[in-house]
Amino acid sequence: MVKRIMCALHFARMAQPKGTWCRRFAANASSLGGIQRVNLGFFGRMNAGKSTLMNFLTQQQTSIVDATAGTTADTKVTLLELHGIGPCKVFDTAGLDESGDLGAKKLRKTAQVAKECDLILIAYRPYVETAEQALQEPGTRKILDIARSRNRQVALIENVSDEHHGSGFVELGRFNDIPRARVNPTRPEGFDAFVAFLERLHVSASRASQVPLLPLKFMGKDKRLLMNIPMDAETPSGRLLRPQANVQEFALSHYTSTSAFRMDLAAGRSRDLYIKAQERSRFQECVLREQPDLIVTDSQAMDLVYPWLSLPDFQHVALTTFSIVVLSHAGADLDRFIAGLRAFDSLEGGDRVLVAEACNHNRITQVCEDIGTVQIPRHIRKKGRSDQPEIIIEHAFGREFPDDELRRYSLVIHCGGCMIDSQKLQARIEDCKELGVPITNYGLLLSHVQSPGALQKVVAPFLS
Numbered sequence: 181m182v183k184r185i186m187c188a189l190h191f192a193r194m195a196q197p198k199g200t201w202c203r204r205f206a207a208n209a210s211s212l213g214g215i216q217r218v219n220l221g222f223f224g225r226m227n228a229g230k231s232t233l234m235n236f237l238t239q240q241q242t243s244i245v246d247a248t249a250g251t252t253a254d255t256k257v258t259l260l261e262l263h264g265i266g267p268c269k270v271f272d273t274a275g276l277d278e279s280g281d282l283g284a285k286k287l288r289k290t291a292q293v294a295k296e297c298d299l300i301l302i303a304y305r306p307y308v309e310t311a312e313q314a315l316q317e318p319g320t321r322k323i324l325d326i327a328r329s330r331n332r333q334v335a336l337i338e339n340v341s342d343e344h345h346g347s348g349f350v351e352l353g354r355f356n357d358i359p360r361a362r363v364n365p366t367r368p369e370g371f372d373a374f375v376a377f378l379e380r381l382h383v384s385a386s387r388a389s390q391v392p393l394l395p396l397k398f399m400g401k402d403k404r405l406l407m408n409i410p411m412d413a414e415t416p417s418g419r420l421l422r423p424q425a426n427v428q429e430f431a432l433s434h435y436t437s438t439s440a441f442r443m444d445l446a447a448g449r450s451r452d453l454y455i456k457a458q459e460r461s462r463f464q465e466c467v468l469r470e471q472p473d474l475i476v477t478d479s480q481a482m483d484l485v486y487p488w489l490s491l492p493d494f495q496h497v498a499l500t501t502f503s504i505v506v507l508s509h510a511g512a513d514l515d516r517f518i519a520g521l522r523a524f525d526s527l528e529g530g531d532r533v534l535v536a537e538a539c540n541h542n543r544i545t546q547v548c549e550d551i552g553t554v555q556i557p558r559h560i561r562k563k564g565r566s567d568q569p570e571i572i573i574e575h576a577f578g579r580e581f582p583d584d585e586l587r588r589y590s591l592v593i594h595c596g597g598c599m600i601d602s603q604k605l606q607a608r609i610e611d612c613k614e615l616g617v618p619i620t621n622y623g624l625l626l627s628h629v630q631s632p633g634a635l636q637k638v639v640a641p642f643l644s
Contacts, residue, residue: 404470
């Protein structure tokens with residue numbers, strides 16, 4: 181069934197006009213909340229003037245500037261708006277040439293930042309080194325390797341700050357096929373030209389158009405959306421989760437009528453057949469009443485939603501999950517994530533699985549079945565056999581991802597990624613791709629373990 185679905189995705193791709201599918205699932209600089217951000221970062225040796233350039237671009241003392249080597253001890257991040265580009269996230273990174281164990285740790289962190297950047301700006305001071313020497317520095321070569329392998333835009337910034345350079349900004353053409361410019365941060369009149377230079381880089385680096393949060397064929401004044409939102413002890417008070425709120429906002433912005441249903445998972449899974457039947461009837465009556473064109477459900481409810489929608493009265497209703505919606509919106513390649521299910525099917529004793537979740541909160545497993553620490557591990561353990569060692573399950577919560585240890589894993593199972601930007605999610609996906617580590621997604625996996633038909637159902641909305 182996994183192979184059949186991948187074939188369907190392939191033929192859907194072929195059926196669309198040339199380039200449409202690439203735009204549909206290519207990486208894009210957007211966040212789930214609809215705010216597009218372009219990530220750009222300053223990289224270079226210690227004392228190359230990265231923090232000075234950061235302050236020049238942000239027009240404020242964003243980063244500490246000092247002649248002491250290694251002043252920037254960790255990555256500094258700031259947000260700003262650059263007209264012609266839009267909202268930006270700007271990174272000021274540690275020096276690439278710091279020695280010792282601490283320097284190696286900083287280099288790993290800086291390399292991770294480079295993976296998340298759309299524009300990589302290599303700073304150097306011409307009094308200290310030539311452009312060629314700057315590019316040959318080992319840490320810089322590592323950043324350039326990342327840029328080449330991941331198709332990132334690079335530019336050389338020659339940082340000068342004395343009276344011998346009268347102009348605040350001069351574009352110097354290309355060096356080793358890399359755009360290069362001279363910037364004098366002491367001369368404010370060069371600011372506009374510097375920003376215009378970054379705008380031109382952004383245009384050439386733009387990798388994709390924005391992917392709609394929901395397939396537009398389900399949006400419109402004559403369409404209806406139903407969200408299934410179970411709530412448990414881990415649900416935050418006073419607000420919906422980000423994917424839920426943004427799905428509703430996106431639908432309403434497209435004049436699509438929306439409604440929500442709170443499923444009682446405990447009742448739906450009750451051993452008391454009467455209680456279970458009552459919850460099933462309550463859900464089915466809601467669907468009949470609302471007549472939705474599309475239902476978006478929490479992934480953990482797939483064991484109830486799919487069988488309850490399998491009756492003839494409901495088979496015409498499209499179904500997907502919040503985590504698959506977020507994955508698609510981030511520009512991820514669904515083919516790769518569906519292929520990751522093959523690795524799940526092939527798990528054996530002694531294999532190591534990483535469950536990665538972008539948000540970080542205290543898990544209340546004693547009163548609710550947390551999806552990442554209880555439900556998914558349960559399905560993984562079912563793959564084990566009594567005559568084999570246990571399958572090893574590890575977790576990565578929050579914004580950190582063990583990119584330098586990925587080779588240890590037979591499979592990565594990732595959440596929707598709604599709490600990180602699309603560049604960070606894409607960096608994780610690309611890390612797995614480069615190392616040949618299979619990856620899949622909460623919603624796809626929980627649909628797959630339910631039945632082959634459930635997987636086919638939740639993927640179908642994203643086919644032409």
